[in-house]
Amino acid sequence: MTTTPDPADLRFPAEALLTEPAVEEVIPVGEDVPVKRRSNSQWADVWRRYKRNKLAMVGLGVIGVLFVLAVVGQFLAPYDPFEQNLINTLEGPSADHWFGTDELGRDLFSGLLYGLRLAFIVGLSVMVGSLLIGVTLGAIAGYLGGAMDSLLMRITDVFLAFPYLIAAIILIRAFDPGRQHVYPVVIVLVVLAWPTTGRLMRGQVLAAREAEYVEAARSIGAPGPRIVLRHILPNSIAPVLVYAFTGIGVAIVSMAGLSFLGIGVPTDEPEWGRMIAAGFKFFQVPGSSYLWVFPSIAIVITVLAFAFVADGLRDSLDPKLR
């Protein structure tokens, strides 16, 4: 993202010079290496690197504003997003209706605010849900290995054998054929998201399991769950968290894509994808493009903001990957 060279990029050759393997004839004396509290300085380091990424900071700001809007939006909204007004349909943007009204006279701006709230709820729920399931199962499979591991891998194999959208469509139809609720969408997106999280977690745990500090913990007789929770998780969860965070944007777009196809959220729910699909039906009517353009802009801004932050998080947690 940034254009100024980062010290991490100078690994070759200047950095390589500074980090050549230690040489035997030098025996460092304790006096000159101040011992820092690792956890604090680590997060401070992450934040310092994160701050340097301007786009990531912009993303964070936008998400902050959107979050506030999502929380207090229902008080800000000038109209009830479900309220129909049949004498005032398909009105373009005006002082009364900032973003105009839809074919049933519902206020588009209020609808967008409602959709924002929905996007946050669904995005965050999917992230938390897939993290809980994926991290738990992935850690168990990775730490125990053997039959548990094979079982989990085969299950995820089946899940990952489906093209994402096809799986989502069929599952949602199976869960909720009548399109009555929003929660089946969350459940299905979690069901489809956890296998990747789980696999990532498993790989991380597999790598950490062999590390010397885990060996050390085992040698002093620490019990298995304690080793996983205290020693393995803190050292291996960062990439999983970044991945899960990326999942927020994916979940928001997936929900919108599904309802764009007329699947998932109830038919009258002011959901961005559904609003786009409904609005696009009128695209040949002159002056009606606001119907699908505004929700499109809303979704693009939200997704971009989350993508910027996810990028920044990834870069600052693992500067080598830039």
Next chain:
Amino acid sequence: MVVEDIGLDASAPLLEVRDLRVHFKTDRGTVKAVDGVSWSISEGETMAIVGESGSGKSVSAMTILGLIQSPPATFPTGDIFLRGRSLMRMPEKQQRRLRGKEIAMIFQDPLTALNPVFKVGDQIAEMVRNHQDVSKTVAKRRALDLLGEVGIPNPAVRLNQYPHEFSGGMRQRAMIAMALANDPQVLLADEPTTALDVTVQAQIMALLTKLQEDRNTAIVLITHDLGVVASHADRINVMYAGRIVESGTTDEIFYQPRHAYTFGLLSSLARMDFSRQERLLPIKGQPPSLANVPKGCAFHPRCAFTTEKCTAAIPVLEPVGGDGHVAACVHSDRVAIAYEERVVTP
């Protein structure tokens, strides 16, 4: 070998580095990786550059090959001459023709230095074909001969294997075969044995010596391992924090060190050639960051001989007796006496 190049001077030293400086600009300040280094080497000679990690020894070798990219590097002063031709003022294209043909290099870790996705034989043949106008078959044939020459058993099979199928020692042999494919005049060996087992180290060094005798190659041996240097080098340059602090023949360095840093290195080394020896003395502290080199003599914070004179100015290399034995230490006399006291020479 190549005579058609303009500026070739048969009387000039084979390879000469003159007042070379290589600096890098980073967030943490200017890293002075090489800061005014001069040396030269002639045919059949083995010259060692010895120093701790971060002393600038590898960077100077990479600069000779033109592998240091600028930016981020800058070269404030200095030049490098191959038979009197300036490598630094030579256009990149011409420099490239010398790379691998007249100056070749082998690296510390032969596993990462070989491309994992190409067969070893192809990687050697590529080196041949890049500098000689021969067919693929001939190049492959030459690769086969080279693998045999560096002592790889069953070379016809090994030719078609990938680097990860070789053991560490075999990989380094393959690297050497590749480096010598065009019979270069100068071989830069950057820590060639550091990544290897001790027994294999000796084999590799013996191989290098043998090949050197066959071809009269000049070898620049870059290492932190004084043990390797003692038995193979003709001359030694000791580097510290980007500068040469002492230079002399191997005997001079080992038996009459005149720089406090050389003294420190030798005092931390177990010696078989002395009848009696005092306890090993490690050098305290760590090498300085090259972005922030101590004032005056860079070694003074770690030195046992430090006085105020050490911080006044950067000491320059001065003759300390012998033929070309120089040291940059204001206390070279005290170092000499201390060393005499420390060891009883045979």
Next chain:
Amino acid sequence: MGKFIIRRMAQGVLVIIAAMAAIFLALFAIGDPFSSSGDKVVPPDTQALLRSKFGLDKPLPLQFVIYLKNMFTGDLGIDYDQRRQVSSMLGEALPHTVRLALVAIVLDILIGVIAGIIAAVFRYTFWDVLVTILTTLALGVPVFVLGLSLRANVTGHFFFPAVPRSAFGEEPFWLAEVILPALALAVTDAAFVARLMRGSMLEVMRADYIRTARAKGLSERTVIGRHALRNSVIPVVTYMGIGFGTLLGGAIITETIFLYPGVGLLLFKSIQNNNNPVIMAVAAFAVIVFVGLSLIVDILYAYLDPRIRLS
């Protein structure tokens, strides 16, 4: 190597059967379309007749076994809507989807790989920043937003045919028809590929063997084109394989937007009227293609990286 392929193939077959069982179960949960319209529209005995005609009166596991058996003879059943052979419906849609997937993947490779290489080789220059900005934007725009924008503004102009096709006109040239949906599909993927390629290339450019290649006196073009590219393209190949597999399974959203008569549109239509035999067939096809391509990618991977090949 042979063993590895056979083991992976066996695994793949098992995964496909498990996945198909899952679809079967899911479709059963959705219910059959003959009862959902209500008893007044379709009388109960007609419903029963229809159910037995389509084999829905048998126990579910038996239905599944029969389905698998028929599938091997190329019989995918008969659709509920027009009473046509599902296999022929799939056969009509497939060439369209294959064309779309091929054009999209070619665009992916062309745009993504080249942009990624440029960004990596000219790191921190204008070109790198440009690629970074463009890929970030592209990744933030959902395919339906991009597709709709193209459909609203570009179809019917230049040489692009109007959507929907006019009822009487002749069939448009396939490339003209396919290029806009392919573009909509390719943009996101190409952005992803570009980033993957850039990251992978930068990682490889730091490797010791690149330094060796330069020390051999190879030209920068050879160093990048031969030594760096071969190593850095490995993760991209994996991603492309999976992307291609997804595309072949039907680009549902894009095909729907452009009313492009491929597998995705077929699936969309069948979902709208609970046409289970078609959903089943398309989903099974998608899974088979997807798993098959993963296998091919694994083999390709082993070919590209000898370290994997022999272990």
